[in-house]
Amino acid sequence: MTSASPLRSARTLLAWGALLGFETLCQISLKLAGRQTGAFDFSLSAFHAAAASTWLWVAVGCYIGAFLAWMTILRKSTLSAAFTNSALVFVAVMLASWLVFGEYIGWPQLLGSVIIIAGILMIGVDASTEEVPLPPSTALPGSG
Secondary structure (H helix, E strand, O other): OOOOHHHHHHHHHHHHHHHHHHHHHHHHHHHHHHHHHOOOOOOHHHHHHHHOOHHHHHHHHHHHHHHHHHHHHHHHOOHHHHHHHOOHHHHHHHHHHHHHHOOOOOHHHHHHHHHHHHHHHHHOOOOOOOOOOOOOOOOOOOOO
16 A cells, blocks of 8 residues: 555545535525526527526536546546546435425435435445556557
């Protein structure tokens, strides 16, 4: 174990926190943008109203932040583990919807959240903080 390992772990954990935060804020922002602009009918005026919404631009910024966090996570993790763990966003969005919009969370939603978290634990959390080696190229020399 190198002295950089704790730093890599902290960066990966920070990237996961950023992904969860950006993805959750993005969905909340899109809902707020939809409330602000009203019914969307794919007309030019509806596109103008959406483009004028600050919440839409917050969501776009969150998509960019989530993309950057996701690239960091994928560099340090296997795709199968990272994609599985990203399901935590569903639980985070549900909780944020309850906090921000007062949306109802019943037993089925709570049970579903427990199942999602249990499923992630059963599939296995990717504990690797090392760079994931890429497989050797299958391209023929001179074909690229």
